Amino acid sequence: MALIHSGTFVLVGLDFNILSFIMALEDAHLPPDTINAVVEDAGSDLKQAVSGAKKLIEIDDSVVVIGPEWTEFGEVVSPIAVSNNVPFISPWVVAEAPYVKPPYYWSATPSDRSEHTALVDYLARHKISRVALVYSNNFWSDINIQMFKEESIKRGGLTMISEDMLDQSTKDFRTVLAKVKAENPDVIYLAMGDDDSHGAFISQARQLGLALPIASNSSRAASPVMKDRYHSLLHDQIFAQQLPSPRDQEFQAKYEARFGIKPEAPSGAAAYDMTSIAIQAIKGGAKTSSDIIYYMEHMPAYEGYSGTIRFDQFGHVPLRPVVMERYDKNNQIERIE
DSSP: OEEEEOSOSEETTEEHHHHHHHHHHHHHTOOTTSOOOEEEEOTTOHHHHHHHHHHHHHTTOOSOEEOOOSHHHHHHHHHHHHHHTOOEEESOOOSOOTTOOTTTEEESSOOTHHHHHHHHHHHHHTTOOEEEEEEESSHHHHHHHHHHHHHHHHHOOOEEEEEEEEOTTOOOOHHHHHHHHHHOOSEEEEEOSSHHHHHHHHHHHHHTTOOOOEEEOHHHHTOHHHHHHSGGGOTTEEEEEEOOOTTHHHHHHHHHHHHSSOOOSTTHHHHHHHHHHHHHHHHTTOOSHHHHHHHHHHOOOEEETTEEEOOOTTSOOOOOOEEEEEEOTTSOEEEEO
C-alpha cells in the first residue's frame, strides 16, 4: 500500500495528505507487518510524479496507491495505473478528467460540475451576461473552461465575448487585462493553473483599475494560498462551493489534536478516508490489486469524514449541495442568492 502526493499542499515541511495517511494507518491498529506502507513525494513536478508512480509499482510492489492530487498529475500517472493494472485513488481530482474511471483511477472528491451549474445560473439570473474567458493552457484549466461553456449553453443567457488562453508560465497579465478592459465585459471567468497566477492576475487587475467581478472555481477562489497571500484583494470574486461534509469539523478537530496544526488541504479528510477504505479491504482479505478493485466496486456506502463515499460509474463520489458565495468589500466570504 502506498501514497504518492503531488507536493502541492505543504506547510512548514509537512504535507497534509501524508499526515492523513499516517493517521489512518495508526487508527487502524493493525498487527505488525500487516501493511508495508510507502510514501513518494512528487515535489510538484510531473516527471517526478511519473518516476515515483513507477517505483511504487515496479520496486515496492504496491497493490493500491493513494494519490496523487490534482488533475495534471493524474493525467501523467493514470497510464501507469492502467498499464500495470494497479488502482490509484486520488484524494483530489474535482475536474471531470477522462482518465478518472474505474477500475484503475478513482477520485475521492465530487466533480465540480455542480459548481459550474450554480455559477452560470447565478450570473444569468443577475444579468451578468457578457463574459470574458481567461485561462492557462493546462489540463485543469481547460476542463474547467469546458464545463463552464457546457453549462452556459444548457442554461442560456450568457455571451462569451472573448477568450484568452495564456501560457502557464505567464506572470505579467497587463496586456490581456488591457484588452479585456477595452472589451467591457460584465464579468471575467478566470481559470488559472495555480493559486499564485490567480492571485497575480487579480492583483494586476486591481492595479489597472479593473473593478469587474471575477468568477472562478472555488478551489482557486477559496484556497488557503489566496486567503493568506492575497487577502486584501479578494473582494468581488464570485464562486460556487460545495458544502463541507457534516463530519468536516470532527476531522479537523481530530487532526489538530493529533498534529497540532489544522488540515489546510481540502483533500486531507479524503486522503484519510481512502486510506481507511484500502485498509478495510486488506483486513477483509484483499491481497492483490484485483482484490482491492473488487472490494471498491462492491463495497457498501462508507460514511467518512469527507462525506458519503459511494463511487459512481465514472469513479467519482456523490455531489454535495452547492451554495453561491463572494468576497465582500471587506474581503470576507458571504453567501449570495
